Amino acid sequence: xxxxxxxxxxxxxxxxxxxxxxxxxxxxxxxxxxxxxxxxxxxxxxxxxxxxxxxxxxxxxxxxxxxxxxxxxxxxxxxxxxxxxxxxxxxxxxxxxxxxxxxxxxxxxxxxxxxxxxxxxxxxxxxxxxxxxxxxxxxxxxxxxxxxxxxxxxxxxxxxxxxxxxxxxxxxxxxxxxxxxxxxxxxxxxxxxxxxxxxxxxxxxxxxxxxxxxxxx
Amino acid sequence: xxxxxxxxxxxxxxxxxxxxxxxxxxxxxxxxxxxxxxxxxxxxxxxxxxxxxxxxxxxxxxxxxxxxxxxxxxxxxxxxxxxxxxxxxxxxxxxxxxxxxxxxxxxxxxxxxxxxxxxxxxxxxxxxxxxxxxxxxxxxxxxxxxxxxxxxxxxxxxxxxxxxxxxxxxxxxxxxxxxxxxxxxxxxxxxxxxxxxxx
Numbered sequence: 001x002x003x004x005x006x007x008x009x010x011x012x013x014x015x016x017x018x019x020x021x022x023x024x025x026x027x028x029x030x031x032x033x034x035x036x037x038x039x040x041x042x043x044x045x046x047x048x049x050x051x052x053x054x055x056x057x058x059x060x061x062x063x064x065x066x067x068x069x070x071x072x073x074x075x076x077x078x079x080x081x082x083x084x085x086x087x088x089x090x091x092x093x094x095x096x097x098x099x100x101x102x103x104x105x106x107x108x109x110x111x112x113x114x115x116x117x118x119x120x121x122x123x124x125x126x127x128x129x130x131x132x133x134x135x136x137x138x139x140x141x142x143x144x145x146x147x148x149x150x151x152x153x154x155x156x157x158x159x160x161x162x163x164x165x166x167x168x169x170x171x172x173x174x175x176x177x178x179x180x181x182x183x184x185x186x187x188x189x190x191x192x193x194x195x196x197x198x199x200x201x202x203x204x205x206x207x208x209x210x211x212x213x214x215x216x217x
Numbered sequence: 218x219x220x221x222x223x224x225x226x227x228x229x230x231x232x233x234x235x236x237x238x239x240x241x242x243x244x245x246x247x248x249x250x251x252x253x254x255x256x257x258x259x260x261x262x263x264x265x266x267x268x269x270x271x272x273x274x275x276x277x278x279x280x281x282x283x284x285x286x287x288x289x290x291x292x293x294x295x296x297x298x299x300x301x302x303x304x305x306x307x308x309x310x311x312x313x314x315x316x317x318x319x320x321x322x323x324x325x326x327x328x329x330x331x332x333x334x335x336x337x338x339x340x341x342x343x344x345x346x347x348x349x350x351x352x353x354x355x356x357x358x359x360x361x362x363x364x365x366x367x368x369x370x371x372x373x374x375x376x377x378x379x380x381x382x383x384x385x386x387x388x389x390x391x392x393x394x395x396x397x398x399x400x401x402x403x404x405x406x407x408x409x410x411x412x413x414x415x416x
Contacts, residue, residue, distance in 0.1 A: 071394035
């Protein structure tokens with residue numbers, strides 16, 4: 001789908017901030033994505049229109065979350081938006097799997113994506129974490145997260161991206177720290193080396209709330 | 218008096234007690250196991266804790282499976298495995314002859330941010346696992362405790378208790394993880410000494 005058509009579509013005009021509806025700017029983001037380290041990633045600040053974001057947050061805060069604990073993680077997670085009875089959340093998921101949005105992500109990432117998209121919300125509160133892993137699962141191509149709250153260094157909850165040892169194919173050092181920033185869309189390519197971690201929340205009262213999921217081939 | 222005389226809490230060495238322990242060990246439905254609280258005498262533990270301070274710990278980071286520090290701590294291995302009462306107790310409870318097994322041991326130190334997750338490599342190990350908790354003060358709210366899982370999504374928690382000995386029979390797919398140590402642990406380390414008795 002042509003980029004011009006994508007960014008002038010009703011869907012984009014409804015959901016996405018005007019500054020991202022510009023071909024030249026998207027080209028620059030594509031360059032940023034291609035040149036990023038330790039593996040391809042991109043963060044787009046203030047991505048959604050503010051009124052849509054606030055409405056999304058309102059619905060997200062009404063969802064029933066399930067608290068999940070395993071050897072690898074501890075946080076609360078919702079069901080996929082497709083299975084929830086919230087109109088706007090469903091519409092948001094439909095937007096993510098629309099030809100237009102997939103075309104937008106395909107342009108930036110040079111990947112061919114299907115309409116198979118996972119989309120759920122998670123809440124990390126004090127002491128919650130997600131240890132280092134690679135996200136790899138058959139067909140997963142792009143991981144995304146839209147942050148609904150902001151946290152700083154004193155709160156924890158950063159997304160850590162690791163580089164990898166080529167011989168052992170294992171994570172080595174944290175190369176990039178991405179701070180949760182309200183209304184920031186972060187993407188990264190899922191590969192056998194996309195090692196990442198969500199640092200422990202060390203704030204008693206702040207929450208790390210996000211909408212996240214994956215795009216598949 | 219030699220050292221062995223004040224290593225194990227005397228109540229655990231009575232024949233009646235050993236019989237009961239063996240019964241409980243065999244009757245645990247999740248896995249053959251038992252935690253013996255207050256197993257080691259205070260005098261013995263105090264000496265061990267002093268010795269831990271002199272151990273040289275090295276970084277043991279393999280982020281996809283564990284993040285911690287380790288030391289071999291052969292002194293503790295020798296003390297327990299050269300103690301006749303200890304050997305007799307283990308052999309009787311687990312119905313094994315230790316001389317037929319190979320033995321691996323290691324002391325692990327877990328601080329804030331440390332963990333051990335489940336690993337594919339550990340699923341097929343069989344034998345007996347002995348876990349000695351050497352952390353004088355610890356709140357399990359901080360993480361750092363052990364949880365055994367049987368591969369079917371079922372879990373069995375081993376609560377922290379200073380001076381306890383946990384005996385577990387390792388079956389296929391049975392392995393433990395150490396819950397991530399959170400920021401409330403502050404600077405307090407958790408010490409876990411494990412002895413693996415393998416075929």
